[in-house]
Amino acid sequence: MSKRFLLRDALSQFPPYVPGKPPAGDTGLTPYKLSSNENHRPPLPGVTEAVAEATQTPAAYPDPKSTGLVADLAAYLDVDPAEVVPGAGASEILSALTNITLEAGTSVVYPWPSFEMYPILAAARGAEKRAVPLLADGRHDFAGMLAQIDETTRLVLLCSPNNPTGPSVRTEELEGFMAEVPENVIVALDEAYWEFATDAEAVDGLAAFREHPNLVLARTFSKAHGLAGLRVGYGVADAEIATALRQVVAPFSVTAGAQAAAAKSLARTDEVLVRAKEVAATRDQFAADLRDLGFDVPDAQGNYVWIALDDEAAAAFEDACAAQAVAIRKLKGGVRVSIGADEALDRVRAVAADFAAGR
Known part of the structure; x- marks a missing residue:
């Protein structure tokens, strides 16, 4: 046709x-x-009230920088506000990461099966998709992913816990992997479900971020915080990477109601x-x-x-x-x-x- x-x-x-x-x-x-x-539990007390209060003037644009929420997140995470990037869910952070790294002639490496947006985002940027099959137990094949990284690779996506199979990336696995990844290649750790993890060996993404400047965290208020319908998440990244992310995140993508709800929920972490x-x-x-x-x-x-x-x-x-x-x-x-x-x-x-x- x-x-x-x-x-x-x-x-x-x-x-x-x-x-x-x-x-x-x-x-x-x-x-x-x-x-x-989705989180089947009701919202925490005060969250819906915060949304209602913040949206009394729907004609007004929200704070484009999510200033209050960024400050709260930086204090909670003990990072510099310049290292925090708000977005409409972790998905927007992942989309922004592909936007600042990928184009025709480049490649992205990720485990598979994993979050379904990974190949969609890679295809949208014209990059070569290098999906590495999971191990038999549903875990990332880190040796297989390392073998797929070459001079064209701009981005590696990891998912912990992995959606849909469930296992978390373990500290030893990530440390060994990061030691072998070129320092100029960005590695994204998608931690949409980190709050549910109970494996004592599960990686602490924030601790790993402090050790590896090329590691970027993508987190969300959608799951454990139960705010999926409001679309609010954030990235934690080296200030240079964070500045680039802000260049491509859509203006006003985090609504006033989402900012207020996230701040209220964060205070009750x-x-x-x-x-x-x-x-x-x-x-x-x-x-x-x-x-x-x-x-x-x-x-x-x-x-x-x-x-x-x-x-x-x-x-x-x-x-x-x-x-x-x-x-x-x-x-x-x-x-x-x-x-x-x-x-x-x-x-x-x-x-x-x-x-x-x-x-």
């Missing part, structure tokens, strides 16, 4: 981003959405972390129950569990959950189940038990 307009040829190479399905609403059951790793560990305890029990049924479930460190299945079984499992008004996420090689209400997880357990009995 001929093109009517002068669009980029590279668009044909964009892998589609498929959001999590909503739950079926015609089953007679209470529907649950466990397909997008102790409560956020308690909640995250409660989710982690539920996650660990859910993962153990699935393993007891004979399913292959990697180490789970986010607010979700990965069930490794072939594509046919994954589709059938997703359909069976949908019949119980529970939406989960089928991806290549398995299904991802977000941690949600007890009733929703019990329905998934029942589906899993039926599957196990039918094997």
Whole structure:
């Protein structure tokens, strides 16, 4: 079919981003959405009130620099405000990183499967995508990624805990990797789910950032803080990199309501972390129950569990959950189940038990 307009040829190479399905609403059951790793807990006290107060004048633009939020984050993280870059979720920070590093003739290295935006962002910049398959246990293959880095490589993306498989990058793994990566190559550590991690060996991204100037952290208020609908996150980077990021982040992308909510939630981080560990305890029990049924479930460190299945079984499992008004996420090689209400997880357990009995 001929093109009517002068669009980029590279668009044909964009892998589609498929959001999590909503739950079926015609089953007679209470529907649950466990397909997008959303936080099922209610907002912390004061958060919705902060949003309402900050948005009383919707005609006014928000502070383009998120000055108050940046100051609060810098104090909480013990970094210089010049090293903090706010954005509309961690996704905007990752997009900005690809924008300041990638172009035609360059390459980006990342684990796969991992966050679905990685290949989309790389394709958008015209860079060569070098996806390195995960190890059998769902962990990053750091030796494989090192082997893919050459003089064209401008960016490496890491995900800890890895979405969708679940394991965290461990301190020893990252330190060994960073020792081998050229110092002028930027390495992004996507820590969207770091608050849920309970592995004693999980890397402390902030400590690693202080040791490696080419390491950039991408974090979000979407998951543990439960602010996904407000779209607010941040990057932590060397001041030189941070300055470049600010050049390409869209102006006013973090709304006044998002800034206020994030600041209010950040002030209650102790409560956020308690909640995250409660989710982690539920996650660990859910993962153990699935393993007891004979399913292959990697180490789970986010607010979700990965069930490794072939594509046919994954589709059938997703359909069976949908019949119980529970939406989960089928991806290549398995299904991802977000941690949600007890009733929703019990329905998934029942589906899993039926599957196990039918094997």
